[in-house]
Amino acid sequence: MSERWISIDRERSARRIERDIETLAGPDYTRSREAIRRYAYTPEYRNTLDYFIKELEAVGFRCTEDPVGNLVARNRPAGERVFGIGSHCDSNRNGGKYDGTMGVAAAVEVCRLNEELGLNLPLQVISFLEEEGSGFGQMVLGSRIVAGRVSEEELRSFRAIDDGRTFFEHAKEAGYEPERWRECARILDDLVGWIELHIEQARVLEDTGNRLGIVDAIAGYVHADITVRGRSDHAGATPMDLRSDAGLVMAECMLELERLAREAPGDTVGTVGEVELEPNLINAVPGRARFSLDIRGVDEEAFRGVARRLRDFAAESARRRGATSEYSERQSLSVTPLDKRVVGALEEAARASGEPYLRMPSGAAHDTMCVADRVPSAMVFVPCEGGVSHSPEERADPADAALGAEVMLNAIRRLVAAG
């Protein structure tokens, strides 16, 4: 590699990243032994932030937390221009060791290398709160707050999945000041660029034999719920043509969603991941059904059109069965094209590394979608085995994250030098 490019001791970096990840898979950092489960304002999440704070302070970073709990660490005084790196360290409720956490660990490794190699790059690490929505059912919540993509009314309406208490109550109890949430926008003020490393969460890199993905766009999504209200009847005594079975409306909608997503352009996908039936008893016709919609794609009109058509299909299916349906959107984010200059710098650094890489879109959502509103941004993907994610079976190789750290370091060095 020419002197213009730095090559790191990838083996040593891989060992340090692996140590971070294996430590954070321990009992102090997850609420469950079966999977990694940590989310906003829980002791396990606090321990995880404290772990990264210790690692960052050890290489001279000053760590703070914004009014809702996004972690921010800088090696420059406030107001000076810095390059942003990071991800999230909360987990899916059925999470693996690598989703998010590997990105924060790789960012911390970039900070260690910056210090050891005396590069003196101006850096800011952010670990965003509640990317998975495992605490309050609202995905990328910390970065949506930073990007001003929530209203005060919405924020005050969010309630914890575990106990139904509000986001504000939990945030205050954890020592934050959620009423100052608008000030969270300031953590992007000094950023000249942003790069997030993340596991791919699918198996394109694995199937194509690439070690890195240089992400140039992130799919948009709609998250919504449909609630169907029919009538709960005796499962034995009620003749089939006298029923108003909410469960059958849900069943028809699930198959219709599959049909609409398969027909739509732009890699559109549709998933019903959560289902609830009431009274949910073997011998009672379900009178109420609630199911979630996760509809995504890189063609904005296509994936939003699927959501609209499914809403109308549900209303018609319910009407035919003497029931009603109600569609309520939780949130949505648009397709996010990433910054050509940052993508280009990453691609050149990946090429210089001598390792196989692929330029690609992201189907999964990431905090980078919100950062990109205001900051030139891009992402680096590393493979995960079999594409498995949002599962304790998730596996990724710290050696790929170490390679990612080297590529990020070189790209940042080029971008900062170019001004």
Ligand code: HGY
């Ligand atoms: O679901 C997502 O796209 C992200 O992994 N939370």
Ligand code: MN
């Ligand atoms: Mn993630």
Ligand code: MN
């Ligand atoms: Mn995730």
